[in-house]
Amino acid sequence: MHKLLNINLCGVEFKNPIIAASGTFGYGLEYSNFIDLNRLGGISVKGISLNEVKGNPMPRIMETSAGMLNAIGLQNVGVEKFVKDKLPLLRRYNTKIIVNFWGKTLDEYIEVAKILDREDVDMLEMNISCPNIKEGGIAFGTDPKMTYDVVYNCKKVMNSKPLVVKLSPNVTNIKIFGKVAEEAGADAISAINTLLGMAININTRRPFLSNVTGGLSGPAIKPVAVRMVYELYKTINIPIIGIGGIMDYRDVVEFYLAGASAVQVGTANFVNPEIPLKIIDDLESYCLKNSIENISDIKGKVITN
C-alpha cells in the first residue's frame, strides 16, 4: 500500500482523503452490499438529531441540469437509535466515522454533541447549513452570532472528538462564517452544503418539491464550492474538507489545489456507488504519475499570479 493518500485531519489518521458525504450515504450500511466500505477514508453519516425525525412530505427530490434538488428534511433515527443500532454495525468496518449532527435549538445541538462525544466515533460534523427544515439548521449557519454561539457551546461540552463545522453556501460572504467558526473553536470546516434552489413543473405550475425549495447538489455546484474552499483557505488556518459535485479524481485535485485537506463525495454515490472507490484508485495513479509524494503536497497550490 502506498502512502500517497494517507492524511492526518485534526489528529485523526485517514487512509485516504475520500469521505462519503452526509445525506448521501445513509448510515453507511446501506452501501455495504455494493462496495467495500473498508476502502473509504471515512464516512459522514446522515445528520443525526436528538429525536427521530420523519422528514418532509413527498415529493422530496428532482433532477435538474447536471445536479439534483432534494428536500428530504433531515430524516433520521435519532441519536439513541443511531448509537444502539447503527454505530456498532458500522464500527466493524475499517474506516473513519464522522457523525454529522444537528438540532432544532441550541440546547439540542449541545445535547447531541455531548452524547456523541462519549461514543466510539472519530469526529463530529456540525450541520448548520441544511436548507430544508424550518427550525434550526440553516438559521445557525446564516447568522454569524448564532454560528459562534452554537460552535462555542458545543465545543465546550466536547472533551475528546474533533469538531468539523459544515458551512452553508447560502450566504453573501462565507469567509465570515469560516472565521467565526474558527474563533469559536472549530477544529475543521467542511464546505459546502447544498445551494438553495427551486424547480417548477410548467404543466401543473407547482414546484416539483413539496417543500417548494430544496438543496441543489451535484456537478452543477462544483465551481461554487471550489471558489468557496479557495476563499476559506485564504482566510482561516484550520483544515477544510471540500465538498460539492465531486465526480472523479480531477475534481478532487481541483479542491486540493484550492486549499482542501480532504474531500467528501456526495451526490456521486447516488449516480453510481462505485465512484468513490474509482476516485481513490485514480487519485493514487495521479500522484504516482506526477511524482507527488503525498496528496497533501498540492494543498492550496493553485497558481493565481
Place this chain on the structure above:
Amino acid sequence: MKGIVLKNIKLNDKYYHMIINSKEFCLKVSAGQFFMIQPKEFDYIYDPLLRRPFGVCDIDDNKENFSLLYMVVGKGTKLLTTIREGVEIDFSQPIGNSFTILKNKKVAIVGGGIGIAPLFFLAKELKKNSCDVTIYFGGQSSEDIVFTDEFSKYSDRLVITTNDGSVGIKGFVTKPFEDDIENFDFVYSCGPKKMLEAVSKISVEHSKPVEVSLDERMACGLGACLGCIVYVREGGDVVQKRCCVEGPIFDGSKVLWESVCR
C-alpha cells in the same frame, strides 16, 4: 454490473425495447424487481446525472439476456434511445422485492401504459407455475398497446382497452377487470397511480389480495437517499417504506394512496 446492449429497437413513436446481455443479472433477478441504468453511453456526461429505474420486462429462457421496455418521456429516456447496439452499458444489480409467484391459482394482471413492462416477466413466471392468467392491458390509444402476441402467449385471456377506443374496448382498463373480479384468487397491477388506486379499491371491496408495483422518483435506488418514501399501514400505524429497497411491490390494500406521487 455491465452488459452489452444487443438490441435497442423502436417499437413506435412512444416505446422502445432494449435487450441487454448479462448472465450475472439474469441469474439474480425475480419478477417485479427493477434496476437502475445509466441512460447514456458515456459516464463522463453529467446531464442527465442520475441513473434511471426500469422494471425488468423479460428474461430469455437461457437466462442470458434481459430486456427493458421504455417510454420516451424526457431527457433520460430520449438519450436511452441513442445507445447503440454492441455498446457496453453500466447498470445496477436487480433491486427491491418481487411479486409473490403463486401456483395453480386464477390470477388477474392489470397493466396501464408503460406499467405493463414488469408484468410481462410476471405473466411468464405465473404461467410456468400453472396459474390461469388473465391480463388486462390498458392504454391511451393503440400505440400504447405493444407486445400483444407475446402477451397472448403467456396468458389464458388478454383483454385490451384504450381510452380513445382505437383498439380493444373503449374506456378504462379497470372496468372489464371489475366485471370479472369474482373469478380471481389474486390480483397484480402496475401502472399510473390512479389506476393502481382503483385496482386496489376494487380488489379490497371483493376481498381479493392485491399486489401493486410502485414507481416513485428515486435518486440512488439503494435505500440511502430517502427520496422515494411510500406511506403504508402496518398494524395500527402508518410507517414509511423506501420504494426502492422495501418495494417496489406493495400490498395494495395497505398503501396510503394520497401520499403516492406517481
